[in-house]
Amino acid sequence: MNAIHSVSSPTPVSIPFDSPGQLNPLIQQIAEAAPETDTEGAFPEEAFNWLAEAGLLSITLPGHELDFNRGQTARLLQLLKRIGSANLAVGRVYEGHINALYLIHLYASPEQRSNWYTDVIQHKRLFSVWNTQADNGVRIDEFTTSTGDPAYRLTGTKTFGSGGKWIQRPLITGDLRATDKQGWQMAIVPTEQVEPIAQDERFWKPLGMRASASFKLDFTGIHLKDNDLLGQPGDYLRQPYFSGGAIRFAAVQLGGAEAIYEATRQFLATLNRTDDILQQTRLAEMACLIESGNHWLRAAGENTDRWLAEGVDWQKIVAFANMTRTAIEEICLRVMPLAERCVGARGLLRPHPFERIHRDLTLYLRQPAPDATLVDIGKFVLTNAQLSDELWR
Template identity: 55%
Template sequence: MQKLLAGIAEFAVESDCDGLFPEQEFNLLRESGLLTITLPDRAFSFDEQQTLSLFQLLKSIGKASLPVGRIYEGHINALYLISLFGDEIQKERWYADACENLFGVWNTQDSAGLEIHDLGNGRYRLNGSKTFCSGAGWIGRPLVTGKLISATKTGWQMCIIPTDEVKPIQEDSSFWTPLGMRASASFRMDFTGIEIMEKDLLGPPDAYYQQPYFGGGALRFAAVQLGGAEAILEETHRFLNEMGRTEDPFQRNRTAEISYLTETGNLWINQAAINYDKWITMQDSTEKLLAYANMTRTVVEDICLRSMHLAEKSVGSRGLMRPGILERLHRDLTTYLRQPAPDAAQMAVGKYVLDQKNTTTLWH
């Protein structure tokens, strides 16, 4: 495992370019079996409730490379949605596909969003595009969501596109001009004219937003982000030692703070994983699980921001120059921390707590 992570971290340096995708890193992940690790009978099978191990894995990959962690998290998310909503035939097909293909989940869109038109006889035509599609054309099995236009059903429909059986998805890399996370290749993808079949639809309309699965997913990106904070601690530690600046009391204090912040993040992620496995099967625990997930993502965001700030003060402008690793980590983590609805996530925690009769048994 350490060799794999070191390999990913090494390749991450050259993958940090506009228009590039971390191909070598994903070759390593494929060879190591990590693309299929959550499938039935594998080490972190979703059936076995291995959430703590999964989060620690996501964190480790995020520590080696945040863009790789982002794309890998999307792959795991798609496989989780298949495990929840796929029928047996679909599971067999898509699980087999996961050995060679990367999956991704593309839900974000702007005003030119995706429609899925029911043509009858089990055929559907797509119209419109998605933004922030991590992995872009390198994803062989993108799970995309769109508005179902049909005489018989309505809602937000998931489908998984068999890219090798349909006309090419048009990709627009000019969309992706970010501060960081360049290697996540999160382009705009246009699906107009692509035709899919009934077998490519995943779950009923609106299954994508079913709770607590949708909101609970924030825990996975929080785990990857925490990997970024750990990488910052490691690089700061290396820099201060190389510069012989470890005797200074202020440097020691800042190092202490980054250390306890990242460890706090670990305690949160681990406890959230334990709670997830416990509460996911309890019918009346959905709101509690969501509140805990929202607290965790909020705390982890704060931890990452504070750790970056402290690390910058510790290494100074000299330590933030290219091709230094901290320069890239700063850009990548700053970008990746921008996840949907941060204010709403925190507000929902407050609402949940205030809605309880008292605070004595909040997280029991």
């Protein structure tokens, strides 16, 4: 197993984003712009310009407010939730950006880190992680250039490439076939230095999340240098980082449920229905569900940082992440029909936001292997001798 690089962190840049109301203007701005990009082939480019201006593309880098080296996962999850509450498509792509930066934090060399962090800080470049593929997935074949230097030729496609052509630094995975190493390898493609990546927009005809621009992309003919490879074969799947990352997309999902909850309250106030006892009962249940999700996120963030620092069994970290993911999915699935009953058919018509948010959240909840996730939780608790009161301490 390769050592995970770490770097010392300077004094954090102060961005008190989680103080009361600090992010509200930005969140409202992104939310108000969301309907404009709710079409296939569109992308919320303006929203990411706003995130860059606010310093949120670089917020997890060394010396910044949520520096990965400082154990700020609970606060990061709250940030992801807030952005998801504004626009789930923006939240999905932003989470991919954070995911890529975390993998760089874990596995990059100091030189690579310096280069990729410069891409974010100075050039405001968007990163993402594109791992999903169909039968004709990506291969990474080593070859020698005319100058005798090692290089790599890509063939094959990725599906669900969120952000598409708007991502300047996609982190992709593929089957590496080289002389001295083979396996599932990460690489970061410097898009302005290689041939254009063929983009098939016909692939993306979704129920929701249209603005995430999750196209099919063909990397055939792309050439990479040795320094474009990230980590070693197999690092991408290393636990607890692979499965433990589910808490990040769960945070974005909860943001969608929270947006539905807030829109429901506003809709009922507009209709002067806040005195209706049945509406009060539904809103009470929604409030309990949303706050339950917040407790899950807080515990997941705090436990992840503490357990990683203590070096506990990675299976415990993954099991709690899986529970968080499962619980928040269930919370979202319960909030949506409650909101539907509150607002009725009238509320599900455009330009009200319910119709779009419901479509987006319905699709975004469909994450890989939910049944296997439950099985893994069950295996962990059934094979652990600790009392339930002690198991997650």
